[in-house]
Amino acid sequence: MTELxxxxxxxxxGAAGAALAMSAAGVAxxxxxxxxxxxxxxxxxxxxxxxxxxxxxxxxxxxxxAVQAGENGDKVVLIEGQSALGGNxxxxxxxxxxxxxxxxxxxxxxxxxRYEADAQSYTVNQMxxxxxxxxxxxxxxxxxxxxxxxxxxxxxxxxxxxMYKEGRYRAEFSFDYVYKGGAAGIGYFPFxxxxxxxxxxxxxxxxxxxxxxVDEGGNVAGAYATDTYGDTIKINAKAxxxxxGGFGEDADRMGKxxxxxxxxxxxxxxxxxxxxxxxxxxAGGIEHGAPAFGCTNIIGSAGPWxxxxxxxxxxxxxxxVDINGERFSDEACSTYTHxxxxxxxxxxxxxxxxxxxMDKNILETMLDGDxxxxxxxxxxxxxxxxxxxxxxxxxxxxxxxxVDKELFLANVKQYNDLV
Ligand SMILES: Cc1cc2nc3c(=O)[nH]c(=O)nc-3n(C[C@H](O)[C@H](O)[C@H](O)COP(=O)(O)OP(=O)(O)OC[C@H]3O[C@@H](n4cnc5c(N)ncnc54)[C@H](O)[C@@H]3O)c2cc1C
Numbered sequence: 001m002t003e004l005x006x007x008x009x010x011x012x013x014g015a016a017g018a019a020l021a022m023s024a025a026g027v028a029x030x031x032x033x034x035x036x037x038x039x040x041x042x043x044x045x046x047x048x049x050x051x052x053x054x055x056x057x058x059x060x061x062x063x064x065x066a067v068q069a070g071e072n073g074d075k076v077v078l079i080e081g082q083s084a085l086g087g088n089x090x091x092x093x094x095x096x097x098x099x100x101x102x103x104x105x106x107x108x109x110x111x112x113x114r115y116e117a118d119a120q121s122y123t124v125n126q127m128x129x130x131x132x133x134x135x136x137x138x139x140x141x142x143x144x145x146x147x148x149x150x151x152x153x154x155x156x157x158x159x160x161x162x163m164y165k166e167g168r169y170r171a172e173f174s175f176d177y178v179y180k181g182g183a184a185g186i187g188y189f190p191f192x193x194x195x196x197x198x199x200x201x202x203x204x205x206x207x208x209x210x211x212x213x214v215d216e217g218g219n220v221a222g223a224y225a226t227d228t229y230g231d232t233i234k235i236n237a238k239a240x241x242x243x244x245g246g247f248g249e250d251a252d253r254m255g256k257x258x259x260x261x262x263x264x265x266x267x268x269x270x271x272x273x274x275x276x277x278x279x280x281x282x283a284g285g286i287e288h289g290a291p292a293f294g295c296t297n298i299i300g301s302a303g304p305w306x307x308x309x310x311x312x313x314x315x316x317x318x319x320x321v322d323i324n325g326e327r328f329s330d331e332a333c334s335t336y337t338h339x340x341x342x343x344x345x346x347x348x349x350x351x352x353x354x355x356x357x358m359d360k361n362i363l364e365t366m367l368d369g370d371x372x373x374x375x376x377x378x379x380x381x382x383x384x385x386x387x388x389x390x391x392x393x394x395x396x397x398x399x400x401x402x403v404d405k406e407l408f409l410a411n412v413k414q415y416n417d418l419v
Contacts, residue, residue, distance in 0.1 A: 041211050041224035044232040051077040051202065054222055054237035056209040056276065059087025060095070060184070062243030063192050067146055069241075070199025077235055078201050079225050081208035081271045085193055087245050088268040090185040093178045094150075097140050098133040100175035109134055112173050125288075140175075147191035149180035156182055207233065209275060212240065212283045220283055247274025257352065317365070319357040319415050322350035325397065325408030327415060355400055357412065 051074075055066040058080030066078040084090075098112050107115075109130070116129045144150070153161055153176050179187030196203050206228040213222040213236070222236040247253050248266045253274050255261075266272075281287065322328045328349050358366075367374050380387040390396035393412055397405040 039210065041226075041232055042213075042234070045224070045234045046231040048234040048236070049077065049202070050222075050236040051075045052238050053077075053241060054079070054235050054239075055241045055243060056223060056225075057081075057087065057243035057245060058085040058203070058205075059243055059245050060089040060092070060188075061245075062087075062241065063089075063189065063196070065241045065243060066201050066203075067192055067195045067199065070196060070201045071146075076199070076201040077204065077237070078196065079204045079207040079209060079223075079235070081206070081275075082269065083206050084189075085203075085205070086185055086189045086269065087271070090183065090189065090269060092184045092188075093182050094174075095184075096174040097136040097177075098173045099136055100140065101173050107173055115173065143188070146195045149187045149191060150177040151180050151182075151187070152176060153178055204233075208271075209242075209244070209279065212279045214283050218284065223279070242276040242280060244272075244274075244276030246272045247277055248272045250274030250278070253277070259352065317358070317362050319412065320350070321355045321357060321403070321408060321411055323353040323402050324351070325355075325400065325403035325405070325411060327411045353402070355403070357396075 053066075053069045053074045053076045055062045055069070055076060055078045058066075058078055062078060062080070063085055066076050069076045080087075098116070099107070099109075112133045113126060113130050116133065117124070117126050156178065181187050193203070204225075204227070207225050209223045209225045210232075211224045212220050213224065213234070215221040220240050221238075222234065223240060225233045225235060227233065246268075248268070249261070249270070249272050251261045277287075318331060319327065320329055320331050363377070367377070377387070381389050384399075388396060388399040390399060393409055394405065397403050397408045400408070
């Protein structure tokens with residue numbers, strides 16, 4: 001075997017996303033992950049209630065919907081599987097409010113739609129983006145009218161403010177306000193919860209929707225849910241709104257997208273088993289559009305690589321190639337849109353696997369003298385689990401599962417020529 005040259009050996013790392021830690025808001029059914037899709041809930045009903053509107057899921061979407069329906073005078077039931085409202089919204093600093101930033105004065109609606117669509121690599125429905133942007137001001141006003149509290153970012157912790165101003169936490173045209181306390185769990189949900197009570201919304205925590213009720217005409221007429229005690233509730237409703245968030249904990253669905261839950265660390269609050277998607281498909285819904293699985297449950301490797309992980313997945317001075325070994329993106333994307341890598345767009349575009357290719361110099365620059373990160377890196381390489389090093393590009397290509405060697409070599413050459 002050739003002696004490894006410290007200067008020249010090459011490294012490849014398979015990356016599946018980026019991660020931050022966020023504490024759990026509740027544990028109501030954390031242990032209840034059993035597959036209940038085929039269960040006959042109608043035969044187990046112990047309680048039956050009726051309403052105009054049933055809202056399933058008490059995150060941002062569900063809570064806002066329930067407040068709005070209550071405000072409209074509807075009889076509303078809101079069920080949330082966890083023991084608290086908030087879902088992944090709990091730790092959210094702020095929701096972008098387009099067009100409200102002083103610098104956005106010159107920007108047109110089209111400019112803002114393009115900016116956001118570009119940030120998502122055109123993988124999301126632009127009609128939704130347009131709707132969100134054009135109603136930003138009235139939505140913020142509605143929240144304020146319902147008691148939600150904001151504070152200027154200038155009043156925040158200086159270190160946070162510095163990051164925020166760098167642009168990583170704010171879209172180009174959004175305003176400079178965050179929820180009070182810098183988290184929706186403080187400035188948003190407690191106030192919206194008060195409104196739910198004021199409007200007489202029947203809020204049931206620890207209550208997980210299991211199946212939609214579909215009447216003889218094929219219309220959704222409510223849902224079956226279970227509570228902490230395992231009792232089954234039949235909820236009849238004239239309309240059902242589903243706001244169950246993402247499906248990061250649905251092993252089947254994530255598996256189909258090429259993500260093995262054993263290999264990733266899910267961030268966000270627990271309870272994202274994809275119930276809403278599953279129930280809707282069972283009731284006749286059709287899947288539409290690209291899954292944006294970074295949106296509500298950002299995922300990352302189980303390997304705690306410290307700072308190097310961030311640098312690999314959130315852009316960095318590496319060449320990125322897809323599952324075949326082909327370059328697919330401008331790797332500098334993270335310098336102009338944080339959303340690109342945060343929403344796992346690279347991984348999706350790369351067919352589920354994005355290899356970061358670097359040489360020894362780049363690795364050492366990224367490790368920046370961090371001995372612990374260096375050790376973690378060595379351990380990952382020793383395991384040969386998604387991280388490899390080699391003396392030559394040919395040897396490296398042989399280690400990267402599924403990569404077409406010739407294609408890979410041609411892409412590295414082209415990249416180097418361009419650089
Ligand atoms: C760490 C982190 C930071 C983020 N920061 C920001 C940010 O600063 N700004 C921003 O705009 N966005 C941010 N996001 C994204 C944001 O959190 C989500 O877009 C948002 O929370 C989605 O709201 P939602 O109501 O659709 O889903 P969720 O917030 O996921 O809420 C879904 C709710 O449904 C409940 N549920 C699920 N299944 C059932 C069921 N069967 N029955 C009853 N209830 C059920 C869940 O428990 C959950 O409470 C962040 C996300 C994370 C993870």
